[in-house]
Amino acid sequence: MTIALIPIIVMAVLYACGIFLMLERSVTRVLLGFLLVGNATNLLLLIMAGKAGIAPIVGGGIPAEDMTDPLPQALILTAIVITFGVSAFLLALIYRAWRLAQGDTLQDDEEDIALRTSLGVPGENPADATSGSDADEDGAEMRDIEEADAQAAAVETEQLTITTDRGDA
Amino acid sequence: MNALVPLVVLIPLVSAALTLILGKRPKAQRFIAIGALVVVLAIGTVLISVVDAERSLAMEVGGWASPFGIVLVVDRLSALMVVVSAIVLLAVLVFSLGQGLADRDNETPVSIYYPTYLILAAGVFNAFIAGDLFNLYVGFEILLVASYVLITLGGTQERIRAGTTYVVVSLVSSFFFLAAIAMIYGAVGTVNIAQISLRMEQIPLDVQIVLHVMLLIAFGIKAAIFPLSFWLPDSYPTAPAPVTAVFAGLLTKVGVYAIIRTETIIFPGPELNTALMVVALLTMVIGVLGAVAQADIKRLLSFTLVSHIGYMILGISLGTVAGTAAAIYYIVHHIIVQTTLFLGAGLIERIGGTTSITKLGGLLKAAPLVAVMFLVPALNLGGIPPFSGFIGKLGLFEATAQQGTPLGYVLIGAGALVSLLTLYALARVWNMAFWRPVKDVQGYQSPLLDSVSEAPGSTKVRAARRAPTLMVVATGIMVLVSLALTVFAGPLYSYSDRAGQNLQGPRTYIGIVFPGGDNE
Numbered sequence: 001m002t003i004a005l006i007p008i009i010v011m012a013v014l015y016a017c018g019i020f021l022m023l024e025r026s027v028t029r030v031l032l033g034f035l036l037v038g039n040a041t042n043l044l045l046l047i048m049a050g051k052a053g054i055a056p057i058v059g060g061g062i063p064a065e066d067m068t069d070p071l072p073q074a075l076i077l078t079a080i081v082i083t084f085g086v087s088a089f090l091l092a093l094i095y096r097a098w099r100l101a102q103g104d105t106l107q108d109d110e111e112d113i114a115l116r117t118s119l120g121v122p123g124e125n126p127a128d129a130t131s132g133s134d135a136d137e138d139g140a141e142m143r144d145i146e147e148a149d150a151q152a153a154a155v156e157t158e159q160l161t162i163t164t165d166r167g168d169a
Numbered sequence: 170m171n172a173l174v175p176l177v178v179l180i181p182l183v184s185a186a187l188t189l190i191l192g193k194r195p196k197a198q199r200f201i202a203i204g205a206l207v208v209v210l211a212i213g214t215v216l217i218s219v220v221d222a223e224r225s226l227a228m229e230v231g232g233w234a235s236p237f238g239i240v241l242v243v244d245r246l247s248a249l250m251v252v253v254s255a256i257v258l259l260a261v262l263v264f265s266l267g268q269g270l271a272d273r274d275n276e277t278p279v280s281i282y283y284p285t286y287l288i289l290a291a292g293v294f295n296a297f298i299a300g301d302l303f304n305l306y307v308g309f310e311i312l313l314v315a316s317y318v319l320i321t322l323g324g325t326q327e328r329i330r331a332g333t334t335y336v337v338v339s340l341v342s343s344f345f346f347l348a349a350i351a352m353i354y355g356a357v358g359t360v361n362i363a364q365i366s367l368r369m370e371q372i373p374l375d376v377q378i379v380l381h382v383m384l385l386i387a388f389g390i391k392a393a394i395f396p397l398s399f400w401l402p403d404s405y406p407t408a409p410a411p412v413t414a415v416f417a418g419l420l421t422k423v424g425v426y427a428i429i430r431t432e433t434i435i436f437p438g439p440e441l442n443t444a445l446m447v448v449a450l451l452t453m454v455i456g457v458l459g460a461v462a463q464a465d466i467k468r469l470l471s472f473t474l475v476s477h478i479g480y481m482i483l484g485i486s487l488g489t490v491a492g493t494a495a496a497i498y499y500i501v502h503h504i505i506v507q508t509t510l511f512l513g514a515g516l517i518e519r520i521g522g523t524t525s526i527t528k529l530g531g532l533l534k535a536a537p538l539v540a541v542m543f544l545v546p547a548l549n550l551g552g553i554p555p556f557s558g559f560i561g562k563l564g565l566f567e568a569t570a571q572q573g574t575p576l577g578y579v580l581i582g583a584g585a586l587v588s589l590l591t592l593y594a595l596a597r598v599w600n601m602a603f604w605r606p607v608k609d610v611q612g613y614q615s616p617l618l619d620s621v622s623e624a625p626g627s628t629k630v631r632a633a634r635r636a637p638t639l640m641v642v643a644t645g646i647m648v649l650v651s652l653a654l655t656v657f658a659g660p661l662y663s664y665s666d667r668a669g670q671n672l673q674g675p676r677t678y679i680g681i682v683f684p685g686g687d688n689e
Binding site for chain 2: 022027030034037038041044045047048050071072075078079082085086089090093096097100101106107109111112115118
């Protein structure tokens, strides 16, 4: 099986960027990462089809070796449709999260923290947990996290809005 | 007979479309949803008897011959899974019907709940009858997308938070699966499971292991096996009670089912069996330790769910007929019992107003029937002798002991310890929520407090709310089904054994798909 080098490089770059974005706490970036990884996987499927050839239409006396393998393309089409549907759903989810909390960063599970505190695990208050896990990131990241913390504080002040919002939900 | 096979997917899908159109007529929606699942259950029963008595079925969709078209395969394992899922889906639907009627559909809005639920059913059934790796992927995606909608139902902040984790983790698993399909296609040039199995023998062992691990990671995330199980106790408890019940019963088992297929048909070799045994051990122990620490019933049950997936992986990792048979029986037992427990938790929430065991108390007096209906599956899951949990665990331990490796004996010991700890965790729930008198609960708040303050003059205050009859009936039916697993343990276990024999090596499966020879 001979394959071109360029699609492989593109795929690797897409995977790298996509996975990097998916590790973020902001859900919008996760969505962007998800789209990149989705395209990288589609490219992987295409690479696995092997050497490119002419359109696979039966008849006309063209030998099978000169045609492109059509099956991976069918698989890619299905995968694209699925990715499309799921990203629409994720966008709706992000919009809803933004309506509720005015931010799209993923919050800590309050019940988890409550349980950890009740079991007496030392040094586990919510603020520590957030900055502690990301402590080895660079300065710009730290600023992001501080913003996230400020947003979390803003969420608490907006509890009233949230409860009224829940009513119509 | 072959014509019946695609109907188990088509009927729920068409009914989902119908219920969506009839969004403004809840009565018609309910009728269609229940009717569809009853029909699927009937078809499943026919399939199971045909497959067991005569031969396994392979349906070539669109009439394209096997390696080229999409093939749907029903063998003993698939038929059993379809029937058990249909029973669970039906019981949970009745339960949610009761809850929806009582709540005026706040928790389960009919207009989207029934269509989504039916699509989830279609995805589950499609995954069970797929004879094609890509069709299995599509089945997974159908059920996952439906589950995304169900887990964020109502769109409250807590559910959006839990739902986001769930969606992102599921997406990662889907990409692993899709990338694995792409690489397998690159290696063997087909996505037909039987043909993959035929050609995989010629692939070098190191490439095989890479592909094998990719598939196991994808399915392991779905099945919630230890290093990949962190998402489950986080996301399941926040969903509405019936949704959690059906997720806990079915979705993880679809992952386990896919692992069985991977281990027995695609990669029947023993290369990763020891690794799977270690993973099974860790899943069992760490899951149950999480359960012991929890104070919320739904979270506690989610941790026991993770823990008991370990038993199934243990059975699969043995790579023997006895091991696979025991795993199959255990899957059936666990689907039924775990769903019943979550329905029980739903009833507790309904009656006591909360699922936190620190705030519950005195429910034995308030709802003796619910107390029994929670105790029976709790003892069952803990593996107390007459129940199916005991039979399943005994089968697993026996199959492990037959192999006689030191690691096997460690796993038997761990399995016994884990069942004891499960019993401890669930007995604690029962003691605190049901047995403990109200006066022992610190800061007890009656669930009727709101109505008391609304009607200050009234003197007659009942201690607890009553659960709607339909919810109790649905849970009761599931308890009876779980007892039936004990009563009919003989026939069911020998059926599992025959299903396990079907899965000894890929030859039987290949024979189903290519009845006229290998086609190579």
